[in-house]
Amino acid sequence: MRFTVGITGGIGSGKSAVTDRLQSYGIAVVDADVVARVVVEPGRPALDAIRERYGQSIMHADGTLNRAALRSIVFENSAERHWLESVTHPAIRIEMSEQLAHATSPYAVLSSPLLLESGQNIFAHYVVVVDVPETVQLERTMARDNNEETLVKRIMAAQLTRDERCEQANEVLDNRGSLQDLYNATDALHQRLLLLAEGFSA
Numbered sequence: 261m262r263f264t265v266g267i268t269g270g271i272g273s274g275k276s277a278v279t280d281r282l283q284s285y286g287i288a289v290v291d292a293d294v295v296a297r298v299v300v301e302p303g304r305p306a307l308d309a310i311r312e313r314y315g316q317s318i319m320h321a322d323g324t325l326n327r328a329a330l331r332s333i334v335f336e337n338s339a340e341r342h343w344l345e346s347v348t349h350p351a352i353r354i355e356m357s358e359q360l361a362h363a364t365s366p367y368a369v370l371s372s373p374l375l376l377e378s379g380q381n382i383f384a385h386y387v388v389v390v391d392v393p394e395t396v397q398l399e400r401t402m403a404r405d406n407n408e409e410t411l412v413k414r415i416m417a418a419q420l421t422r423d424e425r426c427e428q429a430n431e432v433l434d435n436r437g438s439l440q441d442l443y444n445a446t447d448a449l450h451q452r453l454l455l456l457a458e459g460f461s462a
Contacts (some may be wrong), residue, residue: 263457264386266388267369268376270394273362274390282369285450289368291310292356299351299355332411357383364391385455386430386431389432390435391434397416398413402417433443
């Protein structure tokens, strides 16, 4: 298996900016959020199970999943969130494994907001956490997605705390500075990962 780097962080931490930067260098990025959308596409078994449980109210007229409607259900009810995860997580892992197996770059990245919570870190040889204070997470997410504070707080509560994430990381990227600061840190990270990947395959 190719050297795989798991990159995670709380909502609004800047994880996507890091993975986009790495992707610009030709690094294969498997994005769990993208995979999560793939496994609930029309015709997929996971979507059939979701529609059977919640009915047409969580479907768009074109037969696709209304993700916003589903999100409001599962983040208000932990039992429903656990049910949804029991349906989608196995399918997500299979899709991730297949995409990682096809990576041809010096190393591959698995980008996932729930890398540690869901056990997806079993795919990773090295874990990087993009870290910011909770107040920054809240401000950035509300500004970016125009979400209500209560919903953002529920999403944050479903994730590990900052300390729990950082304790499980091989490396932590501090993203309290500017976007350019983050790019500089990511560029340095890329060089370290190339060396680690070279040693892994040697």
